[in-house]
Amino acid sequence: MNAEKPAERTRSPEKTTVSPGRRKFLSGMAGAAGGGCLMAMGVGIYSRQASALPALALRPPGALPEPEFLAACTRCGLCVRDCPPGILKLAAPGNLIPTGTPYFTARTGPCVMCENIPCIKNCPTGALDPKLTDINDARMGLAVLIDQETCIAFLGLRCEACYNICPVAIKTDNDITHRAISLEKRHNPRSDRHAMLLPTVHSEYCTGCGLCEKACILKESAIRVLPPKLAQGKGDGHYLKGWEEREKHGRSLIGDQLELPVRGLENKPLGDVRVYDEPPSNTDPADTHGSDPEDKQ
């Protein structure tokens, strides 16, 4: 190109010093650079926009936090291949889940919490963290009893499907201690004489496996596994729980409290809040059980 310069100068010295060859080279280069960068920009913008994980798509156990996971996952599908129940899938293009990344859907195929966590074993990059060795430490999501209007336990019936299926429990030969879901006994105000046994999730134990969501007997599950970010609030840390502090320090932090009696509940053991117009009679409990209060009058 330098050889062309003198000829160029003699032809039109005042006009231009760019030879046609160089012009072609430069414009070709600019076209390639412009086109290449434009395509890369399109790819970048698309990949960023399509990075949101829908709430109902759950990552395999041990998955790094979502932003890191998207940097680390090569989308190779080894976890999918190594999943014994075959619940893991790789998202196909056009799916709302980040293309090619592994996920499962609790309602249709929950994680069965294999003890040896085979899905993590062959992950080449550590997108599924090999530091997770106890499946009970997995946090794929958090189960939330999200609809109290349809959950039949809240309607006063006994169901317990989610409670019974929950695998986060300590099992011995003749006993089982559920940890992630407990049944909390509450007074049923509608019948006024029955208990409601309400499934209650404990976040410190729930792995987010989704077995409860799958087990829910309703058409649409009343209990769902959500990303912890959607499911959990977070306090500022300046709320101290008096009962915890008292336990910790062996005394109340604000000194002894004056306990005033509650009218009508004098001489009742703590927790017995039944109020009677008259002292309870000694009639056969089977007699009154289930009959309407109005019948007595």
Added chain:
Amino acid sequence: MSTRDPNKRLGQDAIANKGWLVANKWLLLRRVSQLGILALFMVGSWFGVWIIKGNLTSSLVLGVVPLTDPYAFLQMLATGFLPAKTAIIGALIVALFYLLIGGRVFCSWVCPVNMITDAAAWTRRRFNIKSNHAPSANTRYWFMVGTFVASALTGTLAMEWVNPVSIAHRGLFFGMGAGLWFLAALFIYDSFVATRGWCGHLCPMGAFYSLLGKAALLRVAAPRRDACDDCMDCFGICPEPQVIRPALKKAGQDSPVILDSRCTTCGRCIDVCGKQVFRLTHRFDQRSSS
């Protein structure tokens, strides 16, 4: 000697001289390689015998040897994430292999998209489609650099969202979804818009592998270049026609070896040449009839 007869099909002389089988030898071998690699992944899901598990981005051979696509690996590094040892070893193995054998050997012997774009090239020849709005062939290198920048800025393996190679291969084994439309669009683009538009001009993965194979040992050469009768069949069939001239016509080089790293070592020039000018050899083979 002869100028090209427009009604003559590419490789007709070669078929007449060598027979159909020899005149398609390298094409057939490539298809066996491409389909064979797909089959190795497939037998696992069909029969539960895992020879190779995963997909082209990352896989595990016989449960022991990890393989990772170095292009995806570099995107990962660009995000700032340092992957576990397995992926590093896997990327090194694959990079070393293509470094020695020839980067773009991946393109013509392994990549599943090659079959799509070859089909598009065939369609162009068969229906004599001449329209060509191909962008600059250097676009791919800029695009490649751009994908690393995009990965760094977005914190994800940016190209892996849309990489047709990954979409095709992953799709075959894990569900294609809308990827099918994407690949169809690629076929239409290559057939009707731009000759060898994707593989020869845009694909950043091909660009990466071409740079990787700058000093590769396995090369095509034109040792019998004085027998060339200028029939142009090799230029007509070659996916990167510009790479042939320096070796065949001594344009800027004396060596008969095609040294341009954009050559995919597909061997089609060897196939279609009726004069048996070309052969597959190594980089330092200087034997030449002229």
